[in-house]
Amino acid sequence: MKERIQAAARRLGEAVSYPTISHFDMEDMDLDLFTEFLAFLERSYPLVHEKLERRLINGYSPLYRWAGTDPSKKPVLFLAHYDVVPALDEGWEHGGPFSGAVEDGRVWGRGSLDNKSSIIGLMETFEMLLEEGFQPQRDLWLAYGFDEEVNGRHGAMKIVEWLEGEGIHFDFVLDEGGAVADGSMMGIKEVVAVIGLAEKANASFEFTFTGQEGHSSTPPQHTSLGYMAEFIYKVERQPMPVRLTQTVEKMLESIAPYMPGIQSKILAKPRLFFPLIKGSLLKNKQTAALLRSTIAFTVSQSGSAPNVLPKESRCTANLRVLQGDTTARVLDHMKQVSGMDYQVRPIAIEEPSRSSSTDSKAYTHLTRTINQCFPEAVVIPYLMAGGTDSRHYEPIADNVYRFQPLRLTEEELALVHGTGENLTVDNVGRMLDFYKRFIETLD
Numbered sequence: 001m002k003e004r005i006q007a008a009a010r011r012l013g014e015a016v017s018y019p020t021i022s023h024f025d026m027e028d029m030d031l032d033l034f035t036e037f038l039a040f041l042e043r044s045y046p047l048v049h050e051k052l053e054r055r056l057i058n059g060y061s062p063l064y065r066w067a068g069t070d071p072s073k074k075p076v077l078f079l080a081h082y083d084v085v086p087a088l089d090e091g092w093e094h095g096g097p098f099s100g101a102v103e104d105g106r107v108w109g110r111g112s113l114d115n116k117s118s119i120i121g122l123m124e125t126f127e128m129l130l131e132e133g134f135q136p137q138r139d140l141w142l143a144y145g146f147d148e149e150v151n152g153r154h155g156a157m158k159i160v161e162w163l164e165g166e167g168i169h170f171d172f173v174l175d176e177g178g179a180v181a182d183g184s185m186m187g188i189k190e191v192v193a194v195i196g197l198a199e200k201a202n203a204s205f206e207f208t209f210t211g212q213e214g215h216s217s218t219p220p221q222h223t224s225l226g227y228m229a230e231f232i233y234k235v236e237r238q239p240m241p242v243r244l245t246q247t248v249e250k251m252l253e254s255i256a257p258y259m260p261g262i263q264s265k266i267l268a269k270p271r272l273f274f275p276l277i278k279g280s281l282l283k284n285k286q287t288a289a290l291l292r293s294t295i296a297f298t299v300s301q302s303g304s305a306p307n308v309l310p311k312e313s314r315c316t317a318n319l320r321v322l323q324g325d326t327t328a329r330v331l332d333h334m335k336q337v338s339g340m341d342y343q344v345r346p347i348a349i350e351e352p353s354r355s356s357s358t359d360s361k362a363y364t365h366l367t368r369t370i371n372q373c374f375p376e377a378v379v380i381p382y383l384m385a386g387g388t389d390s391r392h393y394e395p396i397a398d399n400v401y402r403f404q405p406l407r408l409t410e411e412e413l414a415l416v417h418g419t420g421e422n423l424t425v426d427n428v429g430r431m432l433d434f435y436k437r438f439i440e441t442l443d
Helices: 002-016 031-044 046-051 116-131 156-165 224-237 246-258 261-267 274-282 327-338 361-373 389-396 425-440
Strands: 053-057 061-066 076-081 106-108 140-145 170-181 191-199 201-210 294-302 312-321 343-348 377-384 397-408 422-424
Touching (some): 002 031, 002 106, 002 425, 031 046, 046 116, 076 389, 106 425, 116 140, 116 397, 116 425, 140 156, 156 389, 170 377, 191 246, 201 224, 201 327, 224 294, 224 312, 224 327, 261 274, 312 327, 361 377, 361 397, 361 425, 422 425
Parallel strands (some): 076 140, 170 397, 191 377
Antiparallel strands (some): 053 061, 061 140, 106 422, 170 191, 191 397, 201 343
């Protein structure tokens, strides 16, 4: 098995070497690289491509089906994506962002963690099971998106459209999301395995402000840039109201037994004691994001020269919308608290996902496998502030779960989308162990 893990790590490194960077406009993507990556998968996993049904959706999203022996059982779907976000060339110590170097017990480069790791983990496992002559009871599907980082309009959404047309409905979907991490992030000393039950919506809008143009020597009271700055100032200082959702309530209840003293009793009834605990939760930006819809201003554009008044100024806000809110409600809030006039252009619009069940057989099977592979970990359901392709699959699945079988430190988690992204070879082994156990014991 050790040799297999090392070989899988090398293949992950090769996968990383393809700079499959996605953009909102497909015309801005180097799609030849995406085609080359898919050819790499075919070369690397011959049995998967010989034994499983495969079709390409919208040219670049491979969809695989491994037929089971019992057609009465609902199928299961595993998700991953092979597109990545851009990376700066500077600051990488192992040959650049797309080197795929396997050094110091780690695979280095953009996508090594998010999310080519899942693709390699799943493909290695399927190839291994095929070699062993394994036959699943139920149909197993693999679906790989190629634009997850930019909302999945051309990949995941097109896959769902095809599956809906075929009348295929899944027992559950398993995607990236949670992992096994230090419990200090949740205020406990135990290691935690977090399973995403739901995710906030990820929406972006551009706001345009108009002012007088002309020479800067005779300025008006407010320029377009000044109006935009006032808007940002008002919105940031009057955030959306705080609420406790059912998913976060379950998370706090799961943490309660591991908290000391009176904190354990309080968190065991988070809704009752929410007025008491919300202040502490709001002090930490990670937990604060679970209690309200958030608005983050991320891009601004204004002006062409130091002595020219800008006619227009633009800023982009990324909205992460909490369950119970809508994108329209957040936009109304921004209008109400600012009291200003501006134009709004949608860049990407989404609504929050629903919350999946913790009482299903699928959730029980997932937690049982986690307990076998990570016996030191406490399983905690949680709400994801980030977004994945899995939200698009809710119409065709009973439940959607978000968990990747990786043991990550806080420092490693911070490298997602950052300089120095990497994955340990040990974590490659953990993926193979987890996925193999998980699939072999599916009833």
